Amino acid sequence: MHVEEWLQTIPALWVYVLVGAVVGLESLGIPLPGEIVLVSSALLSAKGVVSPLIVGVCASTGAIVGDSIGYLIGRKGGRPLFDRLGRRFPKHFGPHHIARAERLFQRWGVWAVFFGRFVALLRILAGPLAGALHMSYWRFLVANVSGGIVWAGGTTAAVYYLGMVAERWLKGFSWVGLVIAVLFGVGGTIWLKRRAAKAFAEEETPETVSAR
Template identity: 70%
Template sequence: MHINEWLQTIPPLAIILLVGFVIGLESLGIPLPGEIVLVSASLLAAQHVVSPVAVAGAAMTGAIVGDSIGYAIGRKGGKPLFVWAGRKFPKHFGPAHLATAEKAFERWGMWAVFFGRFIALLRIFAGPLAGALHMRYWKFLTANALGGIVWAGGTTAVIYYLGIVAEKWLSRFSWIGLLAAVLFGIGTAWFMKRRAAKAAAELESDAEPDPVSKPA
């Protein structure tokens, strides 16, 4: 069962709590599909199953609180924590993943926490690694809060309004009409591409010297 289908079977309050819980655990450093849960909940909001404001608020809270807990864990455990995690979960915390995250922190500093909210790998590493590298907490909290608000609020708003628009379009046109429009668009793009390739081939042919004709 897809996450979106499963979420439709539980009460709205449980959906809100689940969004905050999953995103909080992911931000803490546990590899979970936080973004998928947020997108699915935002689509349900577009279907008026749950409030989009509540979804965004839960995601923001989970992101900020989870990252802060991850920061505290990383500051206490240090880099040995990542070595241990790399042995236990090599697919998510292997040396290559850690090296990539460290390079991001070296390049962007506190803004690695902000931008990390939008990148799956850094979203898991940002909090614990910032703590392990002893980033000042006020810098971390600033970037963490901004990243959580922009990512959670932006993702919810975009998916919500796209869902509203898609629902309106699908209510006006039948599936057959929609399919015909998609096929027509694909066919037109293919035809134009073939025409452009043929024109380019003709230009190249005209530009090449004639191998038969020789100067007198």
């Protein structure tokens, strides 16, 4: 069952709770599909099932609180915490992932927290890693709050309005045009993923590659 279809089977109140909880736990450092749940909930808001405002507020709150808790955990646990997580969850917290995230933090500083909200890897690691690297809490808090609101609120608003427009547009749309649109969307997604993978690989340093 698709996430959106599953969310439609539960009361609106629990959709809000689920959005905040999943986004918060992901921000805390637990690998969960926070963005998928957020987008699916925003699509439901376009259909009038839930309120887009409450979805955005719950997601923003979850993101900010989760990242803050992750920061405190990272501050207390330090690098040994990532070593333990790397042994248990090598797919998400392996040495290669941590090293790459650290390079981004060293290069961009507090902006890595803000923009990290939009990148799957950093969305999980930003809070704990900022704490482990002893980033100033107040600088982290500003980037965390602003990034959480822009990401969660912006995603909810964009998906909501696109869903509203798409629903009206598709009412008079032919099946041929719909198929073309779907193929175009899939092709565009594949192209973007390949571009992201290329940029991801270019970010690696020769030292990291040779250390594998």
